[in-house]
Amino acid sequence: MNIEQFVPARRATSTGNLPARIEIEELPAIAVEDLCKTYRGYYAVDDVNFVVPKGWTVGLLGGNGAGKTTTIAMIMGLVVPSFGRAMVLGHDMARERHKVLKQMNFESPYVALPGRLTVRENLTVFGRLYGVPNLKARIEELIEDFELGDVLDRVTGRLSAGQKTRVAVAKSLINEPEVLLLDEPTASLDPDRAEWVRGRLRAYQQRRGATILLSSHNMAEVEQLCDFVVIMSRGRIVAMGRPRELTERFQCRDLDEVFIYLARVA
């Protein structure tokens, strides 16, 4: 299967950074079509198109204010697009999000779990909200996978930043989502813990065949986890492709260099 994007021809030719249209064979997990979000005439997201086939991990990259978080918020249905649409598992997230929310989950640094609840209470509440069957067993699995045994009965608000992130990622997997949206999931972790969390995400993705859309500033993380990368700048997609394709296309050593190059020229 190949990834495909519905990029207008004018943009493809104007930047020269976008691969040609490639057909996909089945309903994608995520399809973003002509997506725009304007705030009083300012384009936070401008004509963004990409799809994420089922089972892929795609990285959404860009500097601060590039439009990543707004794009993810529109994919989650938390923000209604000004134009275009974001589809998840075939459902328009502006209008039919309730049909698909049980199969999704997310983690974002903008959002926190209730700080006064213990880790166990938080996992229980969210497990029940998502209607997780055999919730106790599922929580036990997560405790084991994310080594949360020692913090389980501690109040979430008093955990270290790293522990909170582990709990938040555990919460995002409570319902074993088909589609997982992660906004900088390892930003507050030390390199060792970040690598450990990446390992858990990779294992989950492989076991469940889940689709992951990941926003990150950590290029090494993106190269490690992602099958495909979408790079945004000033609300627009400026490049997309497999990590190796991008480094070859821009004649850079790694994604870090690609990112810096595009940030300066885009």
Place this chain on the structure above:
Amino acid sequence: MSDSLNRIAAMTARYYYILRSSWLRLFEIIYWPAMQMLVWGFLYTYLYESKSAMASTAGLLLGAVLLWDVLFRGQLGFTFTFLEEIWSRNLANLMMSPLQPAELAASLMLMSLIRLLIGTIPVTILTLLLFGFNVYAMGPGLIAFFLNLVLTSWAIGLVVAGLVIRQGLGAESLAYSVMIVLLPLCCVYYPVDALPAWLHPIAWSLTPTYVFEGMRAVLLDGVFRADLMIECLALNAVYLGLAFTAFITLLHSARHKGGLLTMGE
């Protein structure tokens, strides 16, 4: 249906965990109504013993304070429980979960009722023990008064919650201040006739007016005005429907405006 009930139960458990986590919070629910009741209770005692013309209205005063507190605390309970989600930056987690807005509203209503009962029952017992005023002597009418006031408090709570979602924490102060607008117009301490004639239609468009007029009928004349309570219930049904529509509209508007993800930042 069972999924929906399960989600409401999950949210109620979430709010129960918060209450359980801090005895100070629990104490605060009882503390304010108790202090208020002490002040008004002493005034009641003073008026009652003064044998002045005001003596006959002393009971009315205390009854009005108690019922006003049901309305005020009911709305605060609803709105503060909702604000917990904003303060803890958890709203997006809930909006991204299968929880429906109606289920969120139902859990907030349930929690408002629980907080109200925790705050009100000890105060009514305190009033009986300290001042000899038995609010339960109002009989079955008390249930009708309580029910109608709680419904009104939920309707107001829904609109305030919607405004906070739409406008952000800038609208937080409405949680404390919105009820004060009602205080002079819904005739808590005086009959509707005390208002200028041109304000009567406004007073009768407010559901608490029916409750306080009903309370005065019970305490002064010993008559339970079922007609007032039925009218009040019908108005409450309309207001609750309008309030829920406003809540959904404001939520939808917030999704257009953006900011749900970062709310509480």
